[in-house]
Amino acid sequence: xxxxxxxxxxxxxxxxxxxxxxxxxxxxxxxxxxxxxxxxxxxxxxxxxxxxxxxxxxxxxxxxxxxxxxxxxxxxxxxxxxxxxxxxxxxxxxxxxxxxxxxxxxxxxxxxxxxxxxxxxxxxxxxxxxxxxxxxxxxxxxxxxxxxxxxxxxxxxxxxxxxxxxxxxxxxxxxxxxxxxxxxxxxxxxxxxxxxxxxxxxxxxxxxxxxxxxxxxxxxxxxxxxxxxxxxxxxxxxxxxxxxxxxxxxxxxxxxxxxxxxxxxxxxxxxxxxxxxxxxxxxxxxxxxxxxxxxxxxxxxxxxxxxxxxxxxxxxxxxxxxxxxxxxxxxxxxxxxxxxxxxxxxxxxxxxxxxxxxxxxxxxxxxxxxxxxxxxxxxxxxxxxxxxxxxxxxxxxxxxxxxxxxxxxxxxxxxxxxxxxxxxxxxxxxxxxxxxxxxxxxxxxxxxxxxxxxxxxxxxxxxxxxxxxxxxxxxxxxxxxxxxxxxxxxxxxxxxxxxxxxxxxx
Numbered sequence: 001x002x003x004x005x006x007x008x009x010x011x012x013x014x015x016x017x018x019x020x021x022x023x024x025x026x027x028x029x030x031x032x033x034x035x036x037x038x039x040x041x042x043x044x045x046x047x048x049x050x051x052x053x054x055x056x057x058x059x060x061x062x063x064x065x066x067x068x069x070x071x072x073x074x075x076x077x078x079x080x081x082x083x084x085x086x087x088x089x090x091x092x093x094x095x096x097x098x099x100x101x102x103x104x105x106x107x108x109x110x111x112x113x114x115x116x117x118x119x120x121x122x123x124x125x126x127x128x129x130x131x132x133x134x135x136x137x138x139x140x141x142x143x144x145x146x147x148x149x150x151x152x153x154x155x156x157x158x159x160x161x162x163x164x165x166x167x168x169x170x171x172x173x174x175x176x177x178x179x180x181x182x183x184x185x186x187x188x189x190x191x192x193x194x195x196x197x198x199x200x201x202x203x204x205x206x207x208x209x210x211x212x213x214x215x216x217x218x219x220x221x222x223x224x225x226x227x228x229x230x231x232x233x234x235x236x237x238x239x240x241x242x243x244x245x246x247x248x249x250x251x252x253x254x255x256x257x258x259x260x261x262x263x264x265x266x267x268x269x270x271x272x273x274x275x276x277x278x279x280x281x282x283x284x285x286x287x288x289x290x291x292x293x294x295x296x297x298x299x300x301x302x303x304x305x306x307x308x309x310x311x312x313x314x315x316x317x318x319x320x321x322x323x324x325x326x327x328x329x330x331x332x333x334x335x336x337x338x339x340x341x342x343x344x345x346x347x348x349x350x351x352x353x354x355x356x357x358x359x360x361x362x363x364x365x366x367x368x369x370x371x372x373x374x375x376x377x378x379x380x381x382x383x384x385x386x387x388x389x390x391x392x393x394x395x396x397x398x399x400x401x402x403x404x405x406x407x408x409x410x411x412x413x414x415x416x417x418x419x420x421x422x423x424x425x426x427x428x429x430x431x432x433x434x435x436x437x438x439x440x441x442x443x444x445x446x447x448x449x450x451x452x453x454x455x456x457x458x459x460x461x462x463x464x465x466x467x468x469x470x471x472x473x474x475x476x477x478x479x480x481x482x483x484x485x486x487x488x489x490x491x492x493x494x495x496x497x498x499x500x501x502x503x504x505x506x
Contacts, residue, residue: 042434049222050219086167088168134192148181153173154188170200175429207461216228261319262317267312279471288467297456305337306327306328353396422451428457472492
C-alpha cells in the first residue's frame with residue numbers, strides 16, 4: 001500500500017434534506033492524498049447524495065468542504081472540477097462527446113475554449129502523453145463512440161489527470177467490466193495513488209473493496225456509522241454494519257421441496273459460445289450456473305429464451321420439445337428471463353413502474369383494445385408491495401429508480417405470468433446489499449412455489465449461497481457439476497479454468 005499524506009479533501013458536518021426525507025445528517029468524510037477510500041452503504045444510505053454534493057450536482061444545506069485544509073465553495077460541477085474533483089461513473093456515455101475524438105475528449109476544455117489557436121497535432125501529442133502516463137495506448141484519433149466501456153473510463157481518467165485532479169470518484173466502475181478490464185482499472189488507480197491523488201471507490205463488490213481500499217467508510221440511513229482500515233475487515237462485519245443485520249439473517253436460504261424434472265436441455269449449441277450443453281432442472285430447484293466472464297452463461301440463457309437461434313440441440317419443458325424462434329415462444333411456453341443488461345433489455349426505462357409491471361399481462365388487463373387503468377394500477381400496487389420497490393410510486397419512471405429497484409421491476413413483471421422456469425442472468429450486477437437480499441428472497445419464494453430457477457452468475461459467493469446444485473461453465477461447455485454440500489470456491493475455480501487449455505489450443 002502507498003503511504004498516504006495529509007488530507008486532500010475533508011467534508012465536515014454535511015447535511016441535506018429533500019421534501020419529507022433527511023438524506024444526510026452531519027456527515028464527516030475524509031480522503032487523503034495517495035489513498036483509495038471505499039464508500040459503502042445500502043440503497044438509500046446517502047452515499048450517492050454525499051458524492052453529488054462533492055461533485056457539485058447538489059448543494060448541501062449545511063456543513064463545509066475543505067481542499068488542502070482550506071474551505072471551498074462547490075455549487076456546480078464546474079466548481080468541483082476547478083477544485084480538482086472528477087467523477088468516473090458506471091454510465092460513462094453521458095460524460096463523453098461521442099462524435100469527438102479521444103484526444104478532444106481528454107482535453108475537452110482546450111477544445112471548448114481554445115479553438116482559435118489550437119493546434120491539432122499538439123493536442124493529439126498531449127493526449128497521447130497523458131494516456132501513456134496511465135498505461136493506456138488508445139488511439140487518440142478514434143471517436144469516443146467507437147470505444148468500449150472500459151476505454152471510455154480510461155478517457156475520463158485521462159481527462160482528470162490532464163486537469164491535475166486531486167480527488168477522483170469511482171462510482172461502481174467495475175460493474176460493466178470483465179475481470180481483465182477491472183484489473184487494468186485497478187492498476188491505473190494504483191498509479192493515481194502513487195502520484196498522490198485521492199480516490200473514492202464506490203462498489204457493491206466487497207472483495208474488490210477490501211482488496212483495493214486503504215480505508216472504508218460505511219453509511220446507513222444518512223449517517224456515517226463506521227470508518228476504519230480496510231485490511232483485516234471481514235465482509236460479514238461490513239454487511240452487518242451496512243444493514244444492522246448479520247449475513248445469515250440478510251441472505252437466508254429458503255427451504256424448498258424438489259419435484260419432478262421441469263426442464264431438460266440436450267446438446268444445445270451455438271457457434272463457439274455454447275458447445276453441447278446438457279442439464280436438467282427440477283421443480284423447486286435453484287440451479288446455479290457459474291463461470292468467468294466469457295464462459296458462455298449469457299449466450300446459454302439467450303438460447304433458452306429464444307433470443308438467439310441454436311445451431312442444434314433440444315430444449316424440453318415437462319417432456320415436450322420447445323420450438324424457440326423468438327422470446328415470445330419461450331414466454332408462452334412458461335420460460336422467462338431477467339437479463340444481465342436490465343436497462344437495455346429488462347425494463348423500459350422511460351416508462352413508469354406501473355407500465356413495466358403490466359407489460360407481460362396487458363391482454364389480461366385490457367378489454368376492447370383499451371387498458372383498464374384502475375385494474376392496472378391495482379395490479380402494480382400489489383406487486384410493488386410484494387417486491388419492496390422504493391419509492392412505492394406506480395407512476396414513477398423506471399429511469400429514476402436505483403439499480404436495485406430497477407432490477408426488482410425487471411423480476412416482478414414476470415411474477416403474474418405463472419411461468420414454470422425463471423432464469424436470472426447476473427441479477428445482482430450493480431445492486432446494493434439491501435436490494436440483493438430482497439432479490440434473493442424473491443428467488444427463494446419462487447422455488448418454494450415449485451418453480452424451476454436457473455441462476456447464472458460469475459459471483460461465486462452468491463452461487464454458493466443460493467444454489468441447490470451448481471454447474472460450472474468454461475468456454476461454452478459444462479466442465480463440472482457440484483452438489484450444494486460438496487461445492488467450494490476452490491472447486492468452482494478449478495472447473496471454471498478447465499476449458500482454458502482446450503480453448504488456447506483451438
